[in-house]
Amino acid sequence: MEQSFVQGTGVVPGHAYAAVAWTRPAPTAPDDGREIPEEARAAEADLLAAAVETVAGRIEARAAAATGAAAEVLTATVGLVRDRGWRRAAGKLIAAGTPAPLATTRSIEQFCAQLEKLGGLMAERTTDLRDIRNRVVAELLGAPEPGVPTPTSPVVLCAEDLAPADTAGLDATLVRALVTRLGGPTSHTAIIARQLGIPCVVAVTGLEQIPEGAMVLVDGMAGLIVVDPDPVEAAAKVEHDSALRAEIRSWTGPAVTADGQRVQLLANVADGKAAAKAAEGQAEGIGLFRTELCFLTAQSEPSVEEQARIYGDVLRAFPGRKVVVRTLDAGSDKPVPFANHENEENPALGVRGIRLGATNDGVLERQLDAVALAAQQQGEREPWVMAPMVATVDEAAEFAAACRARGLKPGIMVEVPAVALLAEQFLAEVEFFSIGTNDLTQYTMAADRMSSHLATLTDPWQPAVLRLIAMTADAGVRLGKPVGVCGEAAADPLLACVLVGLGVTSLSMAASAVPAVGVQLGKVTVAQCQEAARQVLAAPTARAAKELAAGLLE
Template identity: 75%
Template sequence: MEHQTVRGTGVVAGYAYAPVAWTRPAPVPPASAAVVAEDAREAEVARFKAAVETVATRFADRASAATGVAAEVLGATAALARDRGWSRAAIRLINSGTAAEGATTAAIEQFVAQFEKLGGLMAERTTDLKDIRNRVVAELMGLPEPGVPQPTSPVILCADDLAPADTAGLDPALVRALVTRLGGPTSHTAIIARQLGIPCIVAASSLDTVPEGTQVLVDGTSGIITLNPDPASAQALVEEDARLREEIRSWTGPAKTADGVGVQLLANVQDGKAAAKASESEAEGVGLFRTELCFLSAQTEPSVEEQARIYGEVFSAFRGKKVVVRTLDAGSDKPVPFANHEHEENPALGVRGIRLGWTNPGLVERQLDAIQMAAEDNGVSEAWVMAPMVATVDEAYEFAQKCRARDLKPGIMVEVPSVALLADQFLAEVDFFSIGTNDLTQYTMAADRMSSHLAMLTDPWQPAVLRLIALTAQAGERAGKPVGVCGEAAADPLLACVLVGLGVTSLSMATNAIPAVGVQLGKVTIDQCREAALQVAASRNSRDAKELAAELLG
């Protein structure tokens, strides 16, 4: 197998060289179909509940010990483990005579099928559900927890897919890279790998041909895994990568190109705690405040005053600096209980984002009232507010009118291709754009961004996506209005240079990604960025685009 390669989608750049370590397999429940006697069912339910609580408590404990995105996803998984819906289904099965192991498996499978039908983020949560199933069954059977091994020397961690609980507690000193057979560019695996600062490749469909212990070289930029490479050459690449990482660790802003052109780097945050942490970084402000993430478990709509208090925490953390608040991007993959819409066959193309105002009268207006109140309470002279999922010029006009009536600076997300195609008309109504590359890619390529089978299509390096971004940025230049990017693409150092070359004026990303982007921008001139953007956007496919950018930008 010398020099054999396996190819996937690179989502976190960098090199790593180490032996492969596969995740531990899931437990196999007993095959026995024996019925639990009626007088033993109460005890069987108690045994099931104890196992669930043990697993949920482990998730919660890990969440308490983690920080940032890792803490968020572990906390969410703990809540999912304690979810009454699936546990009630399991208890019903136990009360009808099914053993706890079989009931757990059957109940989870019911919900996996439902989540897969919903699509989007809900479909991605099937990985979490299956992980919960495996851990509960292992606990019931008295087996060790499945999942990530505990290495004592550096490894490349490989898996079919990784749940948040697998990735959140990893030690980057020992786990040098993550590679999964499934997953996509916006999966939990990719996001947490970026937070850990280790290379990551997803959707490597032939990964199962790589045996445990094989020495591999991982290239997180190209998405190539080389089996049994020349050790000296591999080590040289890793050492060069380590020098770059040290440069990243010591970087201080503000960001600017090698010839002194400034580029505004901003943070994506979801609440006051995250904003406070981001304010200690090199972030120059907040480019995306995801307000819906404050309310994922809220059963009733918070009052205007309560919302204002929450928004005020973010304004306070970045007092005197730019803060861009996105109105509720609920629906589809982010269901908010008080702002939901009836079941839809294709929710990603349904009533979500700004469209929820159609079926929830006053929802948008009350949120804008709260943002206005928070801005006034915190002395914010210019509060930037943008609406998600805008598709028509009329929607942009109506949103802008509501914002201006409250002295708020109106903008919209560019996620639907219609906005890019009619960018001049939209910019006549609003003051700024922010491009959400995750959804723009999904809708441009007609590919669910959570599908591992479509990872190549949902890559933001797709030339069609880059051309839409170019159209949008050019319209911004003509109108003299800012056009930012706040999708995952902004956190890719090479792609960040291309985006700047296309005319994007600011980049917003996870806080920990800012230094790597800052370092890369500092190595190139604005003319290099523009020339690279011109050539990359003319590429045949995303793979060629990446390789060309690496060649032109280094």
């Protein structure tokens, strides 16, 4: 090797030292010009249908055994496996004589090409679709399932990229870290690694130079993979990391800084099952209930009563405590069949979130009716409700009026830089803010958050992003209204301290990430957080900001 280390973007902090294990290669569908005889084409179509159900069944089983973010992304993957679009295209190819493995490959590549042209968040789904292609083709060819090997000793798992079906079922006692050549800070790999509590580095340049079996030290904060490090130094770093993890496992909450200030730590959930699981842990409530994830396969809009039942399951998990319901954030990478918009050239900047109200008459009002009904049925007073993708003060005022008319506490997501720039004017209309750092970062930096090539730009430590968060939090302090963070940034223990120093009042994250953030907050004072925030805001780069924070807070 020409160098002793490779550099990427660290997305889950921590240290790991183990041998490299690369994912298994995917099988290739033969393209030898063979044509299926007409009389055998129906049977070939049946083979594809059977393979699809086998693959979907395996992923469904993993989803049933998983919780939190892992269960959410696996359930969405099952929907992609059974998607009628690519299956219909494959069926047409088979009817014309193409063998099922090749028909699967060609139809899915056709859809991937379309998604890549759309760009934005839609392009991220190509990783999942190609993973489905590989699994279905392997089943049709009788080949081993591609993807993650089954290790018998600790490993650092390396891959070009990892799909939900790869990452969701990992054994964190053996897979000590995840490292990928592609991916970004908000990719599925990063989200699930955070839930598993293992270090993760993405967008690694030169990763392919590291061979199978090489011993590496992974630094998930710095985004560094050191090849053949000094074993004694590596062991010391891992030992320190293990001690911290033991402390995290024993943490019971609530989150209190070293000088006694409480910090509200909340959970991000997708449904009642996830909310009930979060309630078993240390989360004090729910800071983000992603309602659109309940309806990704709904072909028609559920009735107010049906929606109320779904929302009631979430409210029931945290009776009398804070539950923030986000109205449908459909569109872009989360198309909901009953609340959608025609294809757009740039869906991330198109009709999504609250903007869908213009093309889906009454869908927002009916959802608010359902939240109000659920609150009434559960005996909850004035539940918190927030709208995504608000960009003008008029939108905020109209949403707030609709909420107050139903006895709901109105808030908005801060995802569009316009809201941060005019934070006081927006906050005068609503009762709270919740900063969605994933979208705020991509819109501030003009960089698709799912692009591995732009991972350094979509890092929430970017100084420009932190400046916008500071402006937003300052408005909250001046007007005496809460400002929370519900993006992936809230789950970064060091960044969480900086956010508190900026004036953020609550942090919402995957339930599994709560203890790590709570432990870190308990080691620092509010004054330390404020000093870290002050210095970080003056940093010229994201890496410099991280290093400053680490020096001041660790």
